Amino acid sequence: MSILEILWKIFEESGFAGIIEDPRYLVMILIACVLLYLGIGKKYEPLLMIPIAFGVLLANLPRTGITDGLIHYLSLGVEYGIYPSLVFLGTGAMTDFGPLIANPSSLLMGAGAQFGIFTAFLLALALGFDPKVAGAIGVIGGADGPTAILTASKLAMEYLPAIAIAAYSYMALIPMIQPPLMRLVTTEKERKTVMKQARSVSKTERIIFPIAVTIFVVLLIPDTAPLVGMLMFGNLLKETGLTDRLSETAQNALTNIVIIFLGISVGAKAVAVTFLTWRTILIIVLGLIAFGFSTIGGLLIGKIMYRVTGGKINPLIGSAGVSAVPMAARVSQIEGQKANPTNYLLMHAMGPNVAGVIGSAVAAGFMLKIFGA
Amino acid sequence: MGAGEALMVALSGFLVVFLMLIILWGIIVMINKVVTAIEKKAEDTAVPSFPEEPVRQEAPAAESASQTYGGEIALYDVDEKTAATIMAIISHETKIPLNQLVFKSIRAVE
Structure with missing residues (x-):
């Protein structure tokens, strides 16, 4: 065997030959690079976007066999819905439900902001998607990455990467997507509304809340147990004040490890055959529509509450009902201050914001209940 | 469907x-x-953890005459220095001059 033959054999077995054989790999590598740019250069949800993008890159380098080995085993955590639930454990440990307990009427805005889920579900059906897939696409409108991933892993595994990428991209784009809708739906007078300071919440209430929510919500819709159960468990660890070590682990080490595994596994599901289709583009568009309608739903409930309370509630906090904690609440604060510089809406907006997390988990549980069997 | x-x-x-x-x-x-x-x-x-009749004190003096807090305030387990700090922070955050704010009492929660 001559040197030339050896070199040719090395080339023939290399990934470059694989790309020449199927140029779609090259397209996927370019997509991975664009996603990496969005995560690193534009700072779009970098904690998840970078692992997802790198997963896309790894899975689309031909002839590595990595998807049959390491990635295959890591992906089991997605397929069995383990990672999203563990991310919820960390989210619960980081979330302060105090603003929601102090002002429980904000639950209505959290419910209204799930409007986009059902609108996108109907639109996806109209565009010819299977009902299960339509349900998973709709959940993008909940603006909750782990919930969208869990639902997609159960109902539409082949579209999981597109759904996850859409969900996280739009969550990162909330400061751009929501403000025009907020100004469109509300009047200047409404945006100027200054809200009264909420009451203080006792430690006992904070401890009872996660226990009561778990018992009630999970009993009614058992499919919400992995999300709501873990969210509330994490919150209980935080609020008891007796399990600080566990709470800290859930917030930091565990969440960080799970995010690495989750991101890489989800990204690695984006292979050319299923990803490079018109349906991926449709999913991305439907995700944007879902986000828009969810924002409008929350704002409309906010407007109703503004009227009902005689102008005591600023409808801008309604848009925070899409989960995306705490970014959506920050957007409410920024828009509120633009209308009235003395307005501090952040803590008021945290109520609908965390209510949205529960609302999207319930909506996802509903989709799983109806289409999961 | x-x-x-x-x-x-x-x-x-x-x-x-x-x-x-x-x-x-x-x-x-x-x-x-x-x-x-x-x-x-x-x-x-x-049994109440603080005296029935709180020690009523003159409010701590503020830094300048124009910002003097002229009211009377009941302090429960809070020293004057802490009370003055709290009042100054509230005045700063709300952007309301200290002489326009009325504090009735400040109580240590835990």
């Missing part, structure tokens, strides 16, 4: 989310009422 059935699923899903969160609202209100009642009962039966 037909259009009618799809619409029914979407409507019932939205309804379920609303109902669930409305019931949660009720649960939160109920928890609040029960906890408040229990805590009030415990407070009534327990």
Whole structure:
């Protein structure tokens, strides 16, 4: 065997030959690079976007066999819905439900902001998607990455990467997507509304809340147990004040490890055959529509509450009902201050914001209940 | 799935989310009422942890005459220096001059 033959054999077995054989790999590598740019250069949800993008890159380098080995085993955590639930454990440990307990009427805005889920579900059906897939696409409108991933892993595994990428991209784009809708739906007078300071919440209430929510919500819709159960468990660890070590682990080490595994596994599901289709583009568009309608739903409930309370509630906090904690609440604060510089809406907006997390988990549980069997 | 059935699923899903969160609202209100009642009962039966008659003190002097706080304030387990700091912070955050604010009492929670 001559040197030339050896070199040719090395080339023939290399990934470059694989790309020449199927140029779609090259397209996927370019997509991975664009996603990496969005995560690193534009700072779009970098904690998840970078692992997802790198997963896309790894899975689309031909002839590595990595998807049959390491990635295959890591992906089991997605397929069995383990990672999203563990991310919820960390989210619960980081979330302060105090603003929601102090002002429980904000639950209505959290419910209204799930409007986009059902609108996108109907639109996806109209565009010819299977009902299960339509349900998973709709959940993008909940603006909750782990919930969208869990639902997609159960109902539409082949579209999981597109759904996850859409969900996280739009969550990162909330400061751009929501403000025009907020100004469109509300009047200047409404945006100027200054809200009264909420009451203080006792430690006992904070401890009872996660226990009561778990018992009630999970009993009614058992499919919400992995999300709501873990969210509330994490919150209980935080609020008891007796399990600080566990709470800290859930917030930091565990969440960080799970995010690495989750991101890489989800990204690695984006292979050319299923990803490079018109349906991926449709999913991305439907995700944007879902986000828009969810924002409008929350704002409309906010407007109703503004009227009902005689102008005591600023409808801008309604848009925070899409989960995306705490970014959506920050957007409410920024828009509120633009209308009235003395307005501090952040803590008021945290109520609908965390209510949205529960609302999207319930909506996802509903989709799983109806289409999961 | 037909259009009618799809619409029914979407409507019932939205309804379920609303109902669930409305019931949660009720649960939160109920928890609040029960906890408040229990805590009030415990407070009534327990020996007060602070004197019945709080030490009424002249409010701490502020930095400049124009910002002087002229009211009287009841301090519960709070020293003058801490009270002055709290009042200054509130004045700064709310952008209301100290002489326009009225503090009735400051109490250490725990």
